[in-house]
Amino acid sequence: MIGLEFDPLVVGDPKLKGEDVLLHLYGINPEVSKWWDLAALACLLLCVKVIFYLLLKYKERASLSIHKLFAKATFQHHPKRGSLKKEQFVSYSKRHTTLNPLSSQEGLGSPLP
Known part of the structure; x- marks a missing residue:
């Protein structure tokens, strides 16, 4: 828009320069390099x-x-209730069970002679 001239809104007024439009309408200073703005954006x-x-x-x-x-x-904001007492954890998950050999599970001895 630098170097351009625009027709005025009211007939008889002077033509508007592109620099004035940038500075007053959009608040962009045409004297500041765009590369500083691009560097700030990259940062x-x-x-x-x-x-x-x-x-x-x-x-x-x-x-x-x-x-x-x-x-x-x-736990600090709630009064102590019976439901918050420490209870022993019971897991029904197969993931957290200890693995035993099949011979001990069936009550048999070792299959090796």
């Missing part, structure tokens, strides 16, 4: 990528700390 993008990388890298550690903090706060 912002780089900073955001580094921040997201660090967040993903330390997500597990941070989420564990946050869960501990919320659990501690929850």
Whole structure:
């Protein structure tokens, strides 16, 4: 828009210069180089990528700390009830059971002579 002239909104007024339109209508200073703006944008993008990388890298550690903090706060705010007493954990999952050899499960001795 630098170097252009536009017809005025009211007939008889002077023509509008492109520099004036940029400066007053859009708030863009034509004296500032676009390369500084592009460099600032690149720096912002780089900073955001580094921040997201660090967040993903330390997500597990941070989420564990946050869960501990919320659990501690929850137990401090609630009065002690019978349902919150420590009970022995019973797992019905096959994933957490101890593996035994088949011979001991069937009550047989070792298959080797």
